[in-house]
Amino acid sequence: MKPNNRELGTCYYPEHWPEDLWQTDAEQMINLGLKWVRIGEFSWSRLEPKENEFSFEWFDRAIKTLGEAGLSIILGTPTATPPTWVIKKFPDMLALDADGRPRGFGSRRHYCFSHEGYRNQCSKIVRKLAERYGSNPYIQAWQTDNEYGCHDTTISYSSSALNSFQSWLAKIYGNDVNKLNEEWGNVFWSMEYQGYDEIPLPNLTVTEPNPAHALAFRRFTSSQVTTFNRIQTQIIREYSSAPIIHNFMGRITDFDHFDVGEDLDIASWDSYPLGFLLDRAGATETEKNIFLRQGDPDFQAFHHDLYRAVCGGRWWVMEQQPGPVNWAPYNPEPLPGMVRLWTWEAFAHGAETVSYFRWRQVPFAQEQMHSGLLQPNSAPAPGYFEARQVKEELDASPEISNGLSDVAIYFDYDADAAWNVQPTGEGLTYFQLIMDHYRTFRRLGLNVDFVHKNTEDFSGYKLISVVGAIHISSDLISRIATSMATLVFGPRTGARVGNMQIPKNLPPQINLVKSRILRVETLPSNVSLEIDPVGRAGRYIEIIKLDNNASPYLKLKNGQVIATKEESGVIYLASMIDQKGLTAFYQKLFKEIKLDFLLMPDGVRRRSTEIEEFWFNYNNKVVQTKIGEMKPADIIRLPRV
Structure with missing residues (x-):
């Protein structure tokens, strides 16, 4: 058995603590099984108290103390x-x-x-x-x-x-x-x-x-x-x-992470599942109540997969929530076992390192209510014990292999900017549209990759979804089409040319789609239209005129076409639709293209690697699944059949 290829770390601020505590902290980090420690990113006033008057000696000692204890240091620019x-x-x-x-x-x-x-x-x-x-x-x-x-x-x-x-x-x-x-x-x-x-x-x-x-x-x-x-x-x-x-x-999403990633070796992100559920995940009030102590079942995975794409596969979690945070509308305690689950889910999605924020809860300033692995008095907090459990499990585990994805979603930060500039309806966002499709793929038990404008190789996928990409070049469409995957283009893809101008021959500006968008309507959140056979359409609906060689692929119950199958074989989906509708839409399409899927129980998610499957239960209750009973915050790791 190869040793596991995943590491743990933490974020540490030696300037916050007495110097005689540094050695004890370093030794305890090593005993916990941590490999990495990040320092320095907020320490400018101590490194250069006055212009051109540098004070590095204390920092030298901190680096030496941590390094000699056996820790690898990530040095942050301040x-x-x-x-x-x-x-x-x-x-x-x-x-x-x-x-x-x-x-x-x-x-x-x-x-x-x-x-x-x-x-x-x-x-x-x-x-x-x-x-x-x-x-x-x-x-x-x-x-x-x-x-x-x-x-x-x-x-x-x-x-x-x-x-x-x-x-x-x-x-x-x-x-x-x-x-x-x-x-x-x-x-x-x-x-x-x-x-x-x-x-x-x-x-x-x-x-x-x-x-x-x-x-x-x-x-x-x-x-x-x-x-x-x-x-x-x-x-x-x-x-x-x-x-x-x-x-x-x-x-x-207000700058292009792929462009920034061109100058990096590793992408990382800061994962705060409970805070994000309450302040940015787009969850309903019911979902916020159900997942209050666990986090949204798809929000973390979405960013794991997105940031895996930013630097060509290399990515970390630089800050992992270990307990209650201080900045969300409400700051609940994680359900026991969730810190372990979040960590393992990151590893299953390919993270090289998961680093917990922070080592010790600070007793002063803005983040004094933000939990650490240690309490302010240096006693271990609950997250400490879950981190130790993960380390023990890593040491006893085989190397985690890479995941293989049959489906991909095209992600475009420029499209997000265009939606922000011209949403055409209150609350409509590119991110939510992408998240709807991502969540559907996850509910169907699939791995998901993100592809983008700089992706060189689109091959290997059975389906690529390109939704909401308002400006998309004909060259990029041609490169995506060489993948031989089934392509799903979606509402607003190719809706503009140049600088926010409607194409003269009407949208979409996609050479593989000959049907035309005549008009667009956006509806209040409390208004929606029934889809035949299941689901509801609303928020954003395009009135589409079918090309003579295209056929209806999805209709409303009133007969209006909201998806076409074009002569080229691509699907054009002309509406934002709810999860029931999207799930039925993709189930039908997956069966046609012989792509295997598995509808997951609510709140249960699966991630497959080359040799095994990880199952995660985001529910706060016992759930019956195909592989057996799963307890709250449960993780099951199985050989891949």
């Missing part, structure tokens, strides 16, 4: 928390919200990605760290910044953003601003510009801004995150060959 002297030097470096108010000092992420002075200041501290620790044998990985975009901090309406946006537009459109006017349709409402210096940011307008303007600003903002991150990775690589990581967040 650029998410600029200290007060940086703000005094650059008072205009703060991001401004859409109403023009500064995102002020007093917590974190208080900077605008476009501020050149702040970028240069970040370069200096990153270079100092890389010079000093780039060859240190205990530094086995690096993390850039912390949680780009968290707390709605991607988009800034500052003067720095304005100037950079105007320069960005000039590079794209060249010397003739009339090209921009034409592509944006600025003749409407006399919005034409005579020069790039006249173009404002798309906020504080009387009514909604031009959607082309708003989308261009979203694209610009995304590029600013990418270049900000690239500055750091390029510096680190001058001094270190250790892998570089960033810790992304759950449902932060």
Whole structure:
């Protein structure tokens, strides 16, 4: 039996604790079976208390203590928390919200990605760290910044953003601003510009801004995150060959993670199942009650699979919730066994490392109510014992193999931006549409991969779902079509060309779909239409005119066609539909293409690898399944038949 290829870690802040406690902590981490420890990402004020006055000696001792104990260190760059002297030097470096108010000092992420002075200041501290620790044998990985975009901090309406946006537009459109006017349709409402210096940011307008303007600003903002991150990775690589990581967040979609991932070696994300259930998973009130102490059965897996795609397969959980958090609307205690379940589920989806946040609960400041593996008095918290159980199980387990997926979903951050700019109905989001299809695949017992604009090989899948991709190039469609998979295109895919313009020959702009979308209606959440034979359609419905060579594939009970099968063999789904409807839709399609599936009990999910299956029970009650009885928070690991 090969030793297990998965590791555990934790996040640690030596600046928070007396130095005589560091050795004890390090030894206890090793005794618990931890391999990795992340430090440094919030320590700028202690590393550089005043400009150009560096204090590294304490950090040297911390690194030596942790490293000599046997821990591998992830060194975080501290650029998410600029200290007060940086703000005094650059008072205009703060991001401004859409109403023009500064995102002020007093917590974190208080900077605008476009501020050149702040970028240069970040370069200096990153270079100092890389010079000093780039060859240190205990530094086995690096993390850039912390949680780009968290707390709605991607988009800034500052003067720095304005100037950079105007320069960005000039590079794209060249010397003739009339090209921009034409592509944006600025003749409407006399919005034409005579020069790039006249173009404002798309906020504080009387009514909604031009959607082309708003989308261009979203694209610009995304590029600013990418270049900000690239500055750091390029510096680190001058001094270190250790892998570089960033810790992304759950449902932060306002910049392109695939673009950022091009400059990383490993993607990671911060997994807080209970907090996310209550503040961003899109759960109903009933689901929130059922899964209050367990988390949404699909939200964590969704991000595991998404971030696995960001860096070509290499990914971690950098922060795993070990107990109650402090920031959600309510902060319940996890059901006993759920910390273990979340950890094993990450490993089953291919995580190399799961790192718990944090080692010890801090008794001060904003996160004092956020649990750690230890309580503030250093006594083990419940999550400590579940982490120890996972380590014991890892040591007794064979190596976890990779998962194989028959289905894939195309994910596009630019589409999310376009939906945000023009949702056409209250509460309609690209993320929720993608999540609906992902959740259906999981309910049918399937592994899921995400593919994206930079994916080189689409082969190996039996079905690829491309839904909601408002702008999608003909070249990309052709590359996806070479996979020989059955293709499902969905509502709004190919709905726009260029910069938020309706195609002249009507949507969708997909050469494999000849049927046309004549109109679109969006409905309130309390209004829906019955599907024949089962389910309901609503929220977003396209009125479709069938091509002469296409056939109806799915209808409403009133006879309206909401899915076609085109002459090319692709399916076009013209509506957002509920879980019952989507499940029936895909069951029918899977049977036709001979793709094996298994309808799972509510709250039970399966993940298959090359040699085994993992079954997870997210319910707070005993459930009867095909493989037998599953207790609350139960994990069953079986050889794959």
